[in-house]
Amino acid sequence: MGILTLLILTPLIGALLAILPFTKNNYAKYIAVITSIIVCILTFLVFVSFDSSDKTQQFQLQENIINAFSVAPLNLNYHLGVDGISCIMILLTGILGIPSVLVSWNITNKPKQYFFWLLILQSSLFGVFSSLNMLLFFIFWEIELIPMFFLISMWGSGLRRHYSAMKFLIFTFGGSAFILIGLLVLAFSGHSLDMSEPIYKTTQTLIPLSALCLIFFLGFAVKLPVWPLHTWLPDAHSDAPTAGSMMLAGILLKLGGYGLLRICIGLFPDTIDTWALLFFILGLINLLYGAFVTMRQTDLKRLIAYSSISHMGYVLIGFSSIATNSSIGATGATLQMFTHGTITGLLFLLVGLVYEKAKTRSISELGGLVKRMPRITSLFMLAGLASLGLPGTSGFVSELLVFIGAFNYMKIGTIIATIAIILTTGYMLWMIHKTMFGPPMERFDKINDATDRELIAASILGIPILVIGIYPQIIIEYLDLSLALF
């Protein structure tokens, strides 16, 4: 059994243990945290033992275990493997696992089910990132919706949580429909569903390759999300529990970017020239539109949700620069997926803590929290500064690489995109200052700072931000060769 299968199975086993009838409610969280730690160690093992000088898929495992379901063109292979890109996405999933369990410590409403779904979510994410068979990829892709739906609708915090969960589900199912169409077209064109084999222009397909690429793009665009398909995101975030928001912003959005990279660009390398301009313009809209709308938000979670939309613009812009035959922009974009996962994960974690302690997320009601919450403030500052791309944090490296890549593709557009730096600085500082600084307020006199457990959870996300910011090569090494292939 390969290490990748182990990665998918471990959270699954943990999930089953957590929901067993004789497991006590209190034990569920311990099972979850132990499982997450094991999983995190496993992801580190994958990361460390991955040979970044080898550009092929590694830890490959291929079995036709489900032959019964392999109807003629649809060959469902249990085919796993990772390259540099999936390797760091797996690492990101592993890193986010522990904090998301740790911040859910005080869940009292059906904790067994809660941790069950959280672990199932992890399992399916590992599946998505390590599948090399497109049907398998699609199955995991769909499975991951179920836990997220329940996390939002059952443990959400807002009054509109059922609406938001439904919205999330319908939007992403809509996106999945496009992926399914693309998959069927591909299968009925007689192409194998192996994701590691690019399809070139000479291949015959039922519909033109560039149209096929666009169909897939529509599917992934919902997830990323690309303007104007983004409105599910702020609602889903503001109503999800803290861990849900962390997973949603930290990894689920990156599924969109990952899919784009792996399928739209990786599978159809010839079509990027056709669609690069579209990617760039949509990315630019995401970036600036998202930033402007973020400025008007009054709820902490919605603000960060909209800032995520803005930051995902960098991913699209970076991918578009592959058309210049340089992998710098795409490396930046992929790095942005990783860093944004940690940064926004941390931001949501901290906002969750503030909400839990101060009982409000409305920015106008908060203020002067630093007096009672020095720990949370320091970490908030770190995450905020990383989010606005300050050198020394990982956010800077990814943004710089994206800009460098994009500048070769379109100069004026990139210069326009740099405006986003100012806007991000503006809203991030405004948010931090409004909530944390200013004269201390009387009604917050009794609230407590982050506990040690919460501090550890936050540090797990904070450390990669600094490490990558200071020595980015550690991740770039993994991406360089894999992306240079495109």
Next chain:
Amino acid sequence: MNTELIIWSIFGLPLASFIIISLGIRGFVPNRPLLAPICSIGTSVLSFILSLYILVQYSSIDTNISSHSIINMSGLTLSFGILLNPLTVVMLVVVTVVSILVQFYSVGYMRKDPSFIRYFAYLSLFTACMLGIVISSNLIQLFIFWELVGLCSYLLIGFWHYKPSASYAAKKAFIVTRIGDIGFLIAILVVVSVQTNLENSNNILDLPNLITAISNGVFSSNQITIISLGLLAGAIGKSAQFPLHVWLPDAMEGPTPVSALIHAATMVAAGVFLIARFFPGIHSSIPDIMFLIACIGSFTALISALMALVMNDIKRILAYSTISQLGFMFAAVGFGAWGAAIFHLVTHAFFKALLFLLSGNISHGIPTHSFDLRNMGQLRTKMPFTFIAMLCGACSLAGIFPFSGFWSKDEILAEALSNQQYLIFGVLLITTFITSIYIFRIIHLAFLNPKKQMKGQQVPEKAHEANWIMNIPILLLSIAAIGIGVIINSPIDLGLINAHMFSSFIGAHVHDLNIQLMIISTIIGISGFIITFWYYNYPISIPSVLKNYLLKINNVITNKYYIDIIYEKYFMMKFIYSFLANFLHKIDEKLIDNTVNQIGATVKNSSHIIKQIQNGQMQVYAGFTSIGVLIFFVMFIIFIR
């Protein structure tokens, strides 16, 4: 000793101090706050000694230092290295000296502050990042430290974060300087885009290579223009030149020693340093931009000196004075006298640090703890030491012979004359005159006994001198304000001291002695003192017509030419926030989200309608079945026949 190791330690020691203080001392021994200044001052002193060693040994050390890559990918290599030249060495010494003195002063000034430890952690980081800028050999490396210096000044300006004004000023400083940094970033992007298309492996991101590449015509003239304008924008933001000068006066919300550091050796010095490092090498390719720099510099010098004239807050006056003096330096670089600019940067670092620390002394010593000149008067009797030191600083700023400011300012003026920049020379000369008036206005209002100000204001009886910890740095800075100019760059041989030591060390143009100009500028400097003295002691009656005009002008200047209001109220609040952001927010809410909900509602409603059909009544189903059969039958007849 290994030069590379020494330079990295000069930078690394304060950085290590930051880490030790913020993680070690703050985490484990928070009840021993004095460990923090010991750690930060100790490392700064070590850095200073090492810098001195480099300065003394400069002629005999190897300046070729290898660099280390932190990003190494296909198409891009980013390496950190050291660019060691005389400019670097001078800056290393100045930055370390000023930061030692400021940190020492801070021990006295901040000792009752509850966040004493955090304060010294920030100061160490600030020093480290500024040293990082100074040693950077690579454009991106320089940008990284450039931004980090911005971060540190943001943290220190907003140090008292519970004060809304401080929090606001910090935010303003960070955002305004970042607007300039966009230019810097674009310049980097242009350089990298050329680099990726370049055949040879010469890394033009390295500053010396970049300058050579520009002279060798690797770049097109458009690219050169964008690069230099971009870097200029960055420097304008950092050095608070028009139109990005608005952040610096508000930056005085931070603790006073921080202002001294920002205004003297770090932050604002970075902008001048950047243009002095980059532009002299390429000035022949961009004559228009060089002239633009000179114009921006002299214009800023004039308008900010006028603002300094009408303010009532000592720190605010000094802040505008800094902007004005930086304008001198910009102008000097603009017309080719970058050596004079750096010389002025050095002398200015000392006397401006002195003046700021003295303003701290005053506010520390008077009962109201304010910086408002209207609350002061007659402090001469209560604070004689501060008064004498203030006079040294003032004379130096006003450029009176033989104080250090005189030599550097005079050199800028002389260079302007010899380069035939008469307009700029005239503007700078007028500015010198205004400078002298505003600085002696402080002396009069605070220390002497201006009769005009005595109505209803009581003389602070309880005013007292500061303690010795604060006075030692002031003493040292006063000595520097008196003598450093003539010591390091005397225009004639003085036995022990060689003529033009500084200019020849940094390899700048050495100008001839211009006795007439020296006399004129000293007279102008002293005349400011006389006019102020006359004005406050023998008030003259101004005709009411003229007075009305003067009041109007005064009103415009007091409102900072309405620049701040235009930026903040009209551009930021009205245009960006209320118009653009609000518009897009409405689109998001009303158009996109509403469309989504409408689609959902339509589907739901139509399903409600269709649902009616499935009502379980046999006759309805039978009816539909018959209609269906009928339709099929009709179609069959039409199409098959």
